[in-house]
Amino acid sequence: MKTLRKIGSYLQGHPNMNLTPGVEMSTGSLGQGISTACGMAKGAKFLGKNFNVYTLLGDGEVEEGQVWEAVMFAAHYKLDNLCIAVDVNGLQIDGATADVMNSAPLDKKFTAFGCEVVKIDGHDFNALEKAFDTFHKTQSKPTVILLRTVKGKGVSFMENQAGRHGKAPNDDELKIALAEIESARAKIEEAA
Ligand SMILES: Cc1ncc(C[n+]2csc(CCOP(=O)(O)OP(=O)(O)O)c2C)c(N)n1
Ligand SMILES: [Mg+2]
Incomplete structure (x- = not known):
């Protein structure tokens, strides 16, 4: 951890599958996670395998067009084995999401894209448990959990x-x- 974000560190800032144990995919470009998750969830259905895929996005990350293409894909292929959690902390790297590129209202957008949407306080463990229950019960569409959080809480x-x-x-x-x-x-x- 002491070399975090330093050149030569295996924790240089973005996950590197060639250097960091346990990391299976090199990433860094926002939007790649959900696209990969969609591929995994579709792959499970294709192979008849019974597993779920969980992906976590930031509310700044959803400003990327790639995210919405992936969500469209998830709804089109009825990926009810895909759980999309979004950390809605209202901030991205250099300011408030509302000022940089306002993505609100996220609930209406994900609903319009064909997802089941649950909105909760992301710091409330009981609410989290209920939201994951909703995911397990939902059929024929992906579930989005919008987590209202405080960065650095x-x-x-x-x-x-x-x-x-x-x-x-x-x-x-x-x-x-x-x-x-x-x-x-x-x-x-x-x-x-
Ligand atoms: C495609 C792409 N554009 C820009 C960046 C630079 N960038 C890294 S993190 C970030 C903001 C992410 O905000 P959010 O998802 O809300 O994460 P938080 O800061 O709240 O943890 C940006 C713009 C990037 N990594 N990839
Ligand atoms: Mg954020």
């Missing part, structure tokens, strides 16, 4: 900061961040 100086997109904390920031997370964890345990 739980660390005061990271919350809702677009600049934190891919930036590691320095030593001082790390101490504060860990203390804040630890105190939140203790509060949850007290309440339980």
